[in-house]
Amino acid sequence: MAGHDPWSGALFGWADQPSWYDRLSSWLAPYLGRGAQRRLTKTPAEHLYLDDLGWLARLDDVLTEPVEAVTAALAADLASATLRVFHGSRVANAGVFHRDGLRRRDRAALGDDIRDMLDRNPEFNWERASIEERLDRAVAEKRDASRSYLGLDGRFLVEECGHYLLYGSEWMQGVLGWSAQAMLLRTGVPTLIEIGLPLQLAEHGGTNAVADRLLHEWSRQQVARDGRSPLIDCTLTLDQDIAGEAILSHSHPRRIFDPLHHVWRSNAYADCPACKPKAPAETGDDGESDH
Numbered sequence: 471m472a473g474h475d476p477w478s479g480a481l482f483g484w485a486d487q488p489s490w491y492d493r494l495s496s497w498l499a500p501y502l503g504r505g506a507q508r509r510l511t512k513t514p515a516e517h518l519y520l521d522d523l524g525w526l527a528r529l530d531d532v533l534t535e536p537v538e539a540v541t542a543a544l545a546a547d548l549a550s551a552t553l554r555v556f557h558g559s560r561v562a563n564a565g566v567f568h569r570d571g572l573r574r575r576d577r578a579a580l581g582d583d584i585r586d587m588l589d590r591n592p593e594f595n596w597e598r599a600s601i602e603e604r605l606d607r608a609v610a611e612k613r614d615a616s617r618s619y620l621g622l623d624g625r626f627l628v629e630e631c632g633h634y635l636l637y638g639s640e641w642m643q644g645v646l647g648w649s650a651q652a653m654l655l656r657t658g659v660p661t662l663i664e665i666g667l668p669l670q671l672a673e674h675g676g677t678n679a680v681a682d683r684l685l686h687e688w689s690r691q692q693v694a695r696d697g698r699s700p701l702i703d704c705t706l707t708l709d710q711d712i713a714g715e716a717i718l719s720h721s722h723p724r725r726i727f728d729p730l731h732h733v734w735r736s737n738a739y740a741d742c743p744a745c746k747p748k749a750p751a752e753t754g755d756d757g758e759s760d761h
């Protein structure tokens with residue numbers, strides 16, 4: 471609404487509820503009908519799960535406009551804010567992100583990485599011809615060639631969808647095939663990159679999804695008041711590069727869930743050359759790595 475933009479200049483993150491909850495309460499106030507918050511609080515909701523669509527339906531009941539219109543208005547105003555998002559990767563040195571930012575996937579460059587990897591791992595010579603064939607085909611395809619994928623919830627990338635951290639680019643995994651997994655687990659360091667994404671850069675559908683999630687959780691909090699931020703699977707796509715200044719931090723989670731094999735894997739790599747100096751970390755986890 472005009473003159474009412476608590477999102478301007480804000481930096482917020484899904485799992486950091488204090489960074490957005492009061493802001494959203496304030497933003498939402500003009501859309502709430504008389505006694506709305508009391509009605510939300512008083513109406514029983516024992517049957518609703520964390521991700522139940524019923525939470526938005528409850529909110530819809532007390533808004534002065536349809537929840538779809540309010541979601542769209544919120545998405546438009548969120549464009550003036552910066553959202554903490556995450557990207558999972560396996561790289562030798564996360565410094566490349568701090569220096570160069572997050573570049574869109576360049577398949578030819580990824581293909582060069584694959585050939586370098588094969589050069590260093592002669593045990594794959596027997597399969598090299600078929601990998602090269604798959605690589606040539608994949609480089610020729612243009613599908614998804616210019617998008618980055620960013621997760622709203624970093625925990626989801628570690629605890630549910632860890633194959634990006636464990637094996638690296640999904641596209642490279644597809645080209646190399648199942649038998650290369652052990653090699654990928656020895657190459658580079660599992661890395662979670664945290665990015666401050668100015669939402670004006672995100673595609674509209676993505677911002678709308680963020681608005682939808684925030685309203686859903688705000689409605690749930692009226693009843694639950696548990697301060698929790700449920701683990702969610704929400705991905706934004708971006709069709710442009712992100713500058714190095716937008717990279718907020720990176721980390722190397724010690725335990726990562728491998729959805730390809732349904733096991734938790736210990737990450738023996740506690741740091742990379744770009745990590746800030748710190749006390750020596752304990753090593754010796756039973757990871758797949760022989761580092």
Ligand SMILES: [Zn+2]
Nearest residue numbers: 741742744745
């Ligand atoms: Zn590092």
